[in-house]
Amino acid sequence: MGEELQVFGTHVSPFSRRVELALQLKAIPYQYIEEDIPKKSPFLLKYNPLYKKVPVLVHNGIPLVESLIILEYIDENWKTNPILPQHPRERARARFLANYIDDKVFPSWIKAARSGREGREKAVEEACKALEPLENELKSNKFFGGDSIGLVDIVGIFVGYWIPVMQQALGFQILTTHRFPKLTKWSQELLKHSVVNQALPPKHDLSSYIQACYPHHLGSKL
Template sequence: MEEVKLFGHRASPFSCRVEIALKLKGVHYDFIAEDPSNKSPQLLQYNPVHKKIPVLLHNGKPIAESLVILEYIDEVWKTNPILPQNPHEKAKARFWANYAEEKCLPALFKTFWSVGEQYDKDKAEAGEVLKFLEDELEGKKFFGGDSIGLVDIVANFIAFWFRTIQEALGLDVLTKDNFPKLWEWAENYVNCSDINQFLPPKDKLIAIFPPPYMGQHLVAFFQSRLAAAAAAK
């Protein structure tokens, strides 16, 4: 019998990616909860390079980094593929997954920590990178077409985590008016029954963000922004 374990954190979008892929494949696994601020010896053993979640343990062999794990899952368990079979379409999916990871996530994350003119600048930068994803959704329900695929799973940070924190902070980076296709995609994604069971409650997500391993000055700044946003409502 196969042994599949996932070392992760329930509020992590990166752990969530892996859980969704395993769910779509129908793979049974054991979830090992990790505390990012107090990492277990097992996690450090299985991911000595980056020392972070998620880590997938398959029959005693560890695989680290969520994008690598997703491709591994798709290669090992063939049912319900999350990558296209056509080589060109597969290459495109990998491109947009890397784009969401390397371009969109950092640009969106910056808007949480900026105010005034810097926020306007960071919002404009985030809008520029989101525009490419908006265009890629033309005529499609999901990035994978009619079903959820690799790009959708990788972009889960946008669909749920970013929109939740954005709402709590009173930001207007990604809205239904300025990115209607992305907004509709996000609604379809988070309301999918295979997805929403792994999404943390919004109030708990806001309560634990930013992650405990970030600097105290960032934690204090984020908490002050939350308080100001709540007072303004």
């Protein structure tokens, strides 16, 4: 059966990249369309009129929005290399952790990046506190999905790649072996995976983007 699959995204967005990563892990062909978010193309406004943001997955002309919803849709439609656990309890746990990353971890790190010198130390500590449940959840597993990459690993790519680049670009180091040994090792294993490595934006591009977003925080060391 012939299928048309398009992903509208932006290459520096962890939300866009997680959708591409899921498709690539399942070896599903798709067309990628880079969006200029400030300008918002007519296609983006057509396919996501409510939120007007990426990513958008268009499957045979039907759009789906919000990355977590898209990831579940992908897993339900293409059964090869499943990213969600088979057991209902484990599936629920994976969904919980994925939502936790988006609801707690991501906002806390954006707050830290935006904070001024006086509030930076407190904001960074809050961001670290948000990471602690993920550190504890890994236990002795290679990935959150066990021996293979799963939903939480895909959603957590922000932690494994974006946070280290953000730290280096803005001048603070928190995700370290000393404080987060399991997350650090997990990040290294994740980034060594050939599919993950190819799906990530170049560090230089991402670092330049971060520095452009938060130029007044450069060189602020803790």
